[in-house]
Amino acid sequence: MKRTTIMGAACAVMAMALHADALGTDALPSWNDGAAKRSIVAFVEKVTKPGSAEFVPETQRVAVFDNDGTLWAEQPMYVQLAFALDRVKSLAPKHPEWKEKEPFASLLKGDVKAALAGGDKAVLEIVMATHAGMTTDEFDQTVKEWLRAARHPRFDRPYDSLVYQPMLEVLAHLRQNGFKTYIVSGGGVEFMRVFAEEVYGVPPEQVIGSSGKTKLRMQGGAPVLVKQPEILLIDDGPGKPEGINLFIGRRPVMAFGNSDGDLQMLQWTTAGEGPRFGLIVHHTDAKREWAYDRESHTGRLDKALDDAGSEGWTVVDMARDWKIVFPATR
Amino acid sequence: MKRTTIMGAACAVMAMALHADALGTDALPSWNDGAAKRSIVAFVEKVTKPGSAEFVPETQRVAVFDNDGTLWAEQPMYVQLAFALDRVKSLAPKHPEWKEKEPFASLLKGDVKAALAGGDKAVLEIVMATHAGMTTDEFDQTVKEWLRAARHPRFDRPYDSLVYQPMLEVLAHLRQNGFKTYIVSGGGVEFMRVFAEEVYGVPPEQVIGSSGKTKLRMQGGAPVLVKQPEILLIDDGPGKPEGINLFIGRRPVMAFGNSDGDLQMLQWTTAGEGPRFGLIVHHTDAKREWAYDRESHTGRLDKALDDAGSEGWTVVDMARDWKIVFPATR
Numbered sequence: 288m289k290r291t292t293i294m295g296a297a298c299a300v301m302a303m304a305l306h307a308d309a310l311g312t313d314a315l316p317s318w319n320d321g322a323a324k325r326s327i328v329a330f331v332e333k334v335t336k337p338g339s340a341e342f343v344p345e346t347q348r349v350a351v352f353d354n355d356g357t358l359w360a361e362q363p364m365y366v367q368l369a370f371a372l373d374r375v376k377s378l379a380p381k382h383p384e385w386k387e388k389e390p391f392a393s394l395l396k397g398d399v400k401a402a403l404a405g406g407d408k409a410v411l412e413i414v415m416a417t418h419a420g421m422t423t424d425e426f427d428q429t430v431k432e433w434l435r436a437a438r439h440p441r442f443d444r445p446y447d448s449l450v451y452q453p454m455l456e457v458l459a460h461l462r463q464n465g466f467k468t469y470i471v472s473g474g475g476v477e478f479m480r481v482f483a484e485e486v487y488g489v490p491p492e493q494v495i496g497s498s499g500k501t502k503l504r505m506q507g508g509a510p511v512l513v514k515q516p517e518i519l520l521i522d523d524g525p526g527k528p529e530g531i532n533l534f535i536g537r538r539p540v541m542a543f544g545n546s547d548g549d550l551q552m553l554q555w556t557t558a559g560e561g562p563r564f565g566l567i568v569h570h571t572d573a574k575r576e577w578a579y580d581r582e583s584h585t586g587r588l589d590k591a592l593d594d595a596g597s598e599g600w601t602v603v604d605m606a607r608d609w610k611i612v613f614p615a616t617r
Numbered sequence: 618m619k620r621t622t623i624m625g626a627a628c629a630v631m632a633m634a635l636h637a638d639a640l641g642t643d644a645l646p647s648w649n650d651g652a653a654k655r656s657i658v659a660f661v662e663k664v665t666k667p668g669s670a671e672f673v674p675e676t677q678r679v680a681v682f683d684n685d686g687t688l689w690a691e692q693p694m695y696v697q698l699a700f701a702l703d704r705v706k707s708l709a710p711k712h713p714e715w716k717e718k719e720p721f722a723s724l725l726k727g728d729v730k731a732a733l734a735g736g737d738k739a740v741l742e743i744v745m746a747t748h749a750g751m752t753t754d755e756f757d758q759t760v761k762e763w764l765r766a767a768r769h770p771r772f773d774r775p776y777d778s779l780v781y782q783p784m785l786e787v788l789a790h791l792r793q794n795g796f797k798t799y800i801v802s803g804g805g806v807e808f809m810r811v812f813a814e815e816v817y818g819v820p821p822e823q824v825i826g827s828s829g830k831t832k833l834r835m836q837g838g839a840p841v842l843v844k845q846p847e848i849l850l851i852d853d854g855p856g857k858p859e860g861i862n863l864f865i866g867r868r869p870v871m872a873f874g875n876s877d878g879d880l881q882m883l884q885w886t887t888a889g890e891g892p893r894f895g896l897i898v899h900h901t902d903a904k905r906e907w908a909y910d911r912e913s914h915t916g917r918l919d920k921a922l923d924d925a926g927s928e929g930w931t932v933v934d935m936a937r938d939w940k941i942v943f944p945a946t947r
Contacts, residue, residue, distance in 0.1 A: 490676060519863075555842075
């Protein structure tokens with residue numbers, strides 16, 4: 288035990304030396320030098336500097352990231368919705384009742400807009416109905432195969448390659464500085480877990496999302512978990528702090544979002560005592576990605592944008608702050 | 618980046634050397650040398666040995682522990698129930714209706730047995746009713762104060778000192794070998810999180826338990842989470858694998874329990890591919906702790922004990938396998 292402690296201390300000292308060395312390099316090379324980048328770098332520096340008045344012990348370094356529109360593209364529709372639409376088509380022969388039942392009827396007619404008119408709740412219903420009835424392992428497999436085959440309609444690239452390179456750098460920079468990085472998303476937890484580890488370096492146990500119920504069943508003598516068409520948690524809006532409390536059990540130090548669905552997560556995170564950090568990705572780049580905020584159906588950013596100034600949250604201007612948006616290849 | 622990698626590798630090598638050195642020492646000094654102890658040590662050795670056919674990568678090293686009866690004493694009643702009883706007494710003046718309403722009426726008359734006749738569901742109802750209506754921060758504070766003041770009726774010691782020293786050693790041994798140790802308990806998640814980090818070294822985000830709903834409210838201009846008298850999850854029996862899937866998103870490699878409430882967690886864990894380990898703490902020590910199994914109301918162990926042999930689970934005979942039960946002081 289004692290020698291382990293000494294070794295741990297030695298490694299910690301060497302890590303500190305390395306950290307000092309690393310200060311000369313650029314942890315966020317895809318960010319233009321501006322207020323947004325500087326606010327991230329400065330915050331991490333002050334909370335990790337031993338002896339600093341604003342030092343945060345490593346066990347408390349929790350950073351939460353929304354996924355859709357914050358870590359990857361959410362236009363023209365949520366990726367998981369694109370997956371669900373394809374699933375509706377594949378499953379339709381087994382569900383003749385969908386021809387008469389909204390939002391499925393509209394979807395099957397190709398009228399996505401009408402189907403989405405029911406709002407986030409309708410979206411989650413579609414998701415639950417098309418995701419349920421299989422085991423968790425079968426679901427994983429289905430998502431994996433879909434991600435391999437599907438292409439984004441505008442960029443003709445795999446959906447999981449349309450992640451924001453500058454945000455990947457933020458994730459890595461935080462982890463190098465002892466932060467645990469979490470995804471806290473309105474998207475389905477099991478959907479995100481399929482790619483979050485490979486794409487973001489975020490392991491399954493650090494992904495929090497909207498969740499359906501599962502039920503344990505015996506199948507060929509072995510227990511399996513079968514996904515049920517029943518919503519357990521909607522991890523959006525006020526559901527985000529509620530979900531963080533349920534899963535993590537402590538208030539994060541940093542929160543990153545892009546829409547009003549992240550407002551309460553940003554409020555709750557930055558209302559804590561001691562140093563706190565909030566950031567909003569503002570989609571201002573119609574050329575390289577999309578420009579949208581107050582009027583958008585997907586990822587509406589209105590109240591959170593109004594509050595950012597008085598709350599002291601960093602607002603990223605995607606067009607101005609990011610050198611590149613997506614990685615060249617993945 | 619490069620230097621960090623090199624340093625990381627250097628630390629890993631030194632850690633390995635230390636590990637080799639540590640093999641000569643005893644990681645589980647409170648365990649008598651017997652089949653139970655040897656099964657734990659041998660399993661950890663084989664899954665952590667690089668190049669071994671049964672090697673498990675560090676990211677997949679997840680071990681789950683039941684709490685009541687597995688990590689600390691659960692007799693004569695669950696600790697959280699003792700807390701809830703004291704809460705019923707403190708809150709009774711504000712709830713005149715409890716005088717007429719079971720299980721509260723029996724509790725207030727001091728008839729714990731009658732109140733408990735309703736089973737685990739009744740217990741959880743008491744817990745939810747006495748835990749709700751306050752903010753999560755207020756609840757933390759209430760539990761902390763109660764743990765400081767309350768004494769176990771038989772041992773006249775703080776409840777959180779009645780933890781099993783041999784199991785603390787297992788937790789530490791697993792963590793030293795790259796395992797993430799989780800608590801997966803029928804007990805309330807927020808109750809356990811108050812002491813789990815200090816007592817077991819398990820951080821809040823690695824505690825999974827039965828959960829009530831919370832609701833975000835503004836209080837004096839700041840967002841707070843208020844506990845609701847509504848059950849969200851019962852993390853017992855089949856609820857344990859369901860909870861593990863929800864919170865962790867991967868199947869554990871090792872599972873530790875002591876009752877039929879842990880049966881499905883043990884089954885689900887050990888039904889996975891590759892090396893798996895299941896262990897049951899059998900309470901056989903009336904002198905130092907308690908002796909109970911098939912007939913016990915709290916922590917009944919019946920079916921899981923029948924299945925242990927054919928499933929290949931280790932059964933700990935507390936009287937024979939443990940040199941000491943509780944730490945001398947804490």
